[in-house]
Amino acid sequence: MPIKNKSKDMIQTILVIAGSDPCGGAGIQADLKTITTIGGYCAAVITCITVQNSYGVTNINALSPELIKKQIFAVFQDHNVTHVKIGMVGDITNSEAIAQSLDTFEGTIVYDPVMNATTGQQLFRQEQETHRPDKLINRVSVLTPNIPELETLTNKKVTSKTEALSASRLLLSEFANLQSILLKGGHADDMKDITDYFVFKYKGKIEIESATHPRILSKNSHGTGCTLASAFSTYHTIYNDNLLAFHHSIKYMSSLIKLGSEQLIVRNPSGCGPLLHYKWKEI
Ligand code: PLP
Numbered sequence: 414m415p416i417k418n419k420s421k422d423m424i425q426t427i428l429v430i431a432g433s434d435p436c437g438g439a440g441i442q443a444d445l446k447t448i449t450t451i452g453g454y455c456a457a458v459i460t461c462i463t464v465q466n467s468y469g470v471t472n473i474n475a476l477s478p479e480l481i482k483k484q485i486f487a488v489f490q491d492h493n494v495t496h497v498k499i500g501m502v503g504d505i506t507n508s509e510a511i512a513q514s515l516d517t518f519e520g521t522i523v524y525d526p527v528m529n530a531t532t533g534q535q536l537f538r539q540e541q542e543t544h545r546p547d548k549l550i551n552r553v554s555v556l557t558p559n560i561p562e563l564e565t566l567t568n569k570k571v572t573s574k575t576e577a578l579s580a581s582r583l584l585l586s587e588f589a590n591l592q593s594i595l596l597k598g599g600h601a602d603d604m605k606d607i608t609d610y611f612v613f614k615y616k617g618k619i620e621i622e623s624a625t626h627p628r629i630l631s632k633n634s635h636g637t638g639c640t641l642a643s644a645f646s647t648y649h650t651i652y653n654d655n656l657l658a659f660h661h662s663i664k665y666m667s668s669l670i671k672l673g674s675e676q677l678i679v680r681n682p683s684g685c686g687p688l689l690h691y692k693w694k695e696i
Pocket of ligand 1: 431432433434439440441463500501527529530531532536634635636637638639
């Protein structure tokens, strides 16, 4: 796959590689809205068609690895891709096809290792014992797991800040090319505040940056994982700096959750509605 060098004269394209959510709350639809509202250009390669709403996920149809690779090639052939954000890949085969397609890409790759939907269904098909997309993880710069995803990836229980940070260190030491982990703290038990972490390799050591913010209670939080990883990627195109991208993307998330928290969006009385990206403003 010939990946073109960055071109100074062309605008930057963020390529999103992810699954489709027909209700528009998560997946590629959330990525497109996030990147557009922050002010970036987003190209979108679809890996899986899902059938889902707030009642649950009823179907997942993964596209073939060949079709995914052809889509990626078409974007790279024509666009100045500087950042790639990966979400739901569907299975190991697709994760490896994506890793292969990005083999010679020199820009920033952010991977949200989507495993399960909030409604419980598995979004990453685990084939026998090979339950991790290892080749893809070792190809990316930034991994953005939530706590349950961190538990799956390390096969360890994470019940405290200390365990979360040591699991992150473990992943960073296991994957030599992985540079940093943006760990989403929303699933931790603290009901008052959320702390997110950016754990990164720096001069042979592991450094930790954190951001603590009040937990906003909202029924409309579907797609927050996809949105945060896309926001990080977009702010990274703007600032070219991991820590600025980390803090700005968390501010974006917090304000979006607040702005949509009171809205009635889905009919399902106990369903989790989506974020309303179009309402975004700095608050
Ligand atoms: N569906 C798709 C296509 C996704 O990419 C994701 C991403 O996390 C989800 C569903 C899960 O969203 P949530 O965890 O908010 O249910």
